Amino acid sequence: MTRELHPDRPLVAGNWKMNGTPASARVLVAELVSRLADRPPAEVLILPPFTALEAVGAFLGGDPRVRLGAQNCHWEPKGAFTGEISAPMLESLCDYVLVGHSERRHLLGESDEVVRRKLGAVLEAGLLPILAVGETGAEREGGLTAEVVERQTRAGLEGLSPSQVALCTIAYEPVWAIGTGATATPEDATTAAELIHRVVAEMAGSAVVVRVLYGGSVTAANAASLVRARGVMGALVGGASLKAEEFAAIVAAAG
Numbered sequence: 001m002t003r004e005l006h007p008d009r010p011l012v013a014g015n016w017k018m019n020g021t022p023a024s025a026r027v028l029v030a031e032l033v034s035r036l037a038d039r040p041p042a043e044v045l046i047l048p049p050f051t052a053l054e055a056v057g058a059f060l061g062g063d064p065r066v067r068l069g070a071q072n073c074h075w076e077p078k079g080a081f082t083g084e085i086s087a088p089m090l091e092s093l094c095d096y097v098l099v100g101h102s103e104r105r106h107l108l109g110e111s112d113e114v115v116r117r118k119l120g121a122v123l124e125a126g127l128l129p130i131l132a133v134g135e136t137g138a139e140r141e142g143g144l145t146a147e148v149v150e151r152q153t154r155a156g157l158e159g160l161s162p163s164q165v166a167l168c169t170i171a172y173e174p175v176w177a178i179g180t181g182a183t184a185t186p187e188d189a190t191t192a193a194e195l196i197h198r199v200v201a202e203m204a205g206s207a208v209v210v211r212v213l214y215g216g217s218v219t220a221a222n223a224a225s226l227v228r229a230r231g232v233m234g235a236l237v238g239g240a241s242l243k244a245e246e247f248a249a250i251v252a253a254a255g
């Protein structure tokens, strides 16, 4: 099944990380939808924990304003991988899967190669990947931002056909800005986004345009300048997505 993708519409995605039960997730999503406009200016995506996907999906009941994603998946479709969840297992529960989040790269040791295999598995299952890339604070201080962003983008997309690349969304998330309250400037976000667009054009042809999101301490107060910085088409939001009022305000700022 092919999932709908609107690359010319901003995407505001809320990564709930390892927070919430099915019951509390229902409460949060109920509060969120009550605060969304009838026609939000952005595609709204929430990424609850695996264990809450079904409950949130049932609550939404097909509400076209909010789509669902998973925060991770395994690269194999099935097998002896205790505790893991595969992309085909998510196929009936959500539309998007995030791969390469820095917490998985840096806290759980996921390599570029693992991220590439996961991204391939997401596409293979007919789901839409969001590839997260970004440099650490030390890499930034060492002047390696562009090198890291380019390497992670190339590695994540390696081997894909242009039509597969077109199904990807790429989130630029400087690791030093995640959960820290520090943000990149809109100019930094634009520089990284333009680099990502260049790499995508080199790999898949200039006709392929993907959405580049910015992520890293996005709040209602700073969203307007970051979510629509030049080259950027939305945001990946962590902490602030756990507050319905704040997340709804970020969505509103994407217009």
Ligand code: PEP
Pocket: 015, 173, 177, 178, 179, 180, 181, 215, 216, 217, 218, 236, 237, 238, 239, 240
């Ligand atoms: C994230 O985890 O992807 C993220 C951007 O987190 P935060 O918004 O809390 O910095």
